[in-house]
Amino acid sequence: MTRTLALDDLIAALPEGMVVTDPDICGGYRQDRALDPDAAIPLAVVRAESTDHVVAAVRWCAANRVAIVPRGAGTGLSGGSGGVNGAITISTERMRTIEIDPVMRVAVVQPGLLNAEVKAAAAQHGLWYPPDPSSFEICSIGGNAATNAGGLCCVKYGVTTDYVLGMQVVLADGRAVRLGGPRLKDSAGLSLTKLFVGSEGTLGIITEVTLRLLPPQPAASTVVGSFASVHDATEAVLAITDRIRPAMLEFMDSVAINAVEDHLKMGLDRSAGAMLVAQSDSPGAAAAEEIAVITAAFEANNATEVFATDDVAEGEAFTVARRMAIPAVEKLGSLLLEDVGVPLPTLPDLVDGIAAIAAGREVMISVIAHAGDGNTHPLIVFDPDDTDQAARAQLAFGEVMDLAIGLGGTITGEHGVGRLKKPWLPDQVGADVMDISRRIKDALDPDHLMNPGTMF
Structure with missing residues (x-):
């Protein structure tokens, strides 16, 4: 089967217009905010609107051994959401629903909603979502979770992982799994939710995230x-x-x-x-x-x-x-x-x-x-x-x-390793940690289709 015929199958599996192949439009998904000169124009862009759409796209990629680049708002600063030659970019920018539970003080959010929009929705219920990257007005909550974003108030209030209670993730084989949930205490099983926070799209695509909210911040x-x-x-x-x-x-x-x-x-x-x-x-x-x-x-x-x-x-x-x-x-x-x-x-x-x-x-x-x-x-x-x-x-x-x-520090506090810092990661974490990380990658993504070149 030729690549063109295979793309026809992908286009047919999703709503009309969701799969974009126009080179000019795809060119807009080539680079993220890091402006990596080596980024490539995607083979196609899937602008998903639901978890089911992401599942369909990932299953097609798995069946056809086509690499996948997950992408949110494209504001990443380490090159992790730039295009890869021959790969499909799956964009979550149109996944934008949010539900607030003021009793449990949680927000259930699709990944395309911007950080500022999550804050605004929480504020309508007298609540506050603390993580605040400098780009909070333009960065997406899915990208925040994928890179474990921080921000200005993290010195006192912590980073994204401190507020992620659960998520839905589409794995490399197309399975959609739920991890964690709207529970303030939960120690059942391995902490897989935390594994995916900061994984930069290398283990799966986050399609929903459950966030802990706080009472409003006092005037400063x-x-x-x-x-x-x-x-x-x-x-x-x-x-x-x-x-x-x-x-x-x-x-x-x-x-x-x-x-x-x-x-x-x-x-x-x-x-x-x-x-x-x-x-x-x-x-x-x-x-x-x-x-x-x-x-x-x-x-x-x-x-x-x-x-x-x-x-x-x-x-x-x-x-x-x-x-x-x-x-x-x-x-x-x-x-x-x-x-x-x-x-x-x-x-x-x-x-x-x-x-x-x-x-x-x-x-x-x-x-x-x-x-x-x-x-x-x-x-x-x-x-x-x-x-x-x-x-x-x-x-x-x-x-x-x-x-x-x-100095005993890190190559990334909040932007992620991406593709631009990957050569220095082994120097920071060491050979044993890299080996363990690769084994986890191999277990969840044996064909290494998820965000190739990022981190690994």
Whole structure:
């Protein structure tokens, strides 16, 4: 049977228009936000609207030994949802239903709903979904689960896996299985739900996720500190986290500060070497105590300016500034986006080491960070038309990951391994863990059809 005739079978198995083969449309599914230059135009794109549609598409792929790339909103930053030559991309962007149970405080969500939409739906019932990636307005909840996404408030409230109670997953053979469920306590059997969170589409396609919700976050007080150097700012981070766990503790270096100020024009200190934005949402007098701890830590570590406010709108303006950092720096050139994290005591060593790499390779590296949990995003800025500079940027990319691993850290705190960081994964986790991981992959996907090239 020719590939064309086989595609006819897939098209016939699904509703009209769901399977897209137009090269121009498929071309829009070639790359994700990482802009991997090696990504390929998919053979076809299935824009599923239900679990049954995903099952039909996966069964066709299994029968025809065609590889599958699961894709959500396409906002991934590690190349894990870019197209693969000869593969079918199964998009969940049209799977967008949500049900809220305010008594159990859970949301049952299809994967195409955006993180911001989940938050908004929860808020209508007086509830809150905490994980908040900087891209929360455009990233999908399925992609969040697939990469175990984090965000700004993770220092206190945790990451996606802390809120996933259950899910439905379509496996590589086309079986749809339910894992976990809307139960706050459940220790029956192996923790397979957690296995799929962060698996980046390599073990199956998430078609529904059950999320734990919380009462609404209290209004936050904000402290902003400007520092002459990034080292002083990272020492201030340690002074804070040694005492308290703030609701947010974010970092921007001078490149990011100036790029954001170019865009927002909100009066950020362009002369600062670094800026920290911290928040406390503790109740009553506890908030004042935490703000005092944060302020004292800033001042003790040579802050050139400290600004504190209880005004929610003022505090949110600085949160928006931090969220704007990546798109603002992106205007300076092409980016290689890092996602390295280290144990908090070594955070100053990491930022100092990154500065040394930037100087040694003669490339610009802007550092932004979820500093309170040691998760940094070094942004390597380069001109892709400058062959020598692009090569040096790639070398710096690898050296930053080597540095993080050497400090006992990770190559990814929340963006995933994808295809771009795969070569460094064995160096972090070791041969035994890679062997176990491959055995799990072989058991669930023996033909290695699910998201080939990602992680494994």
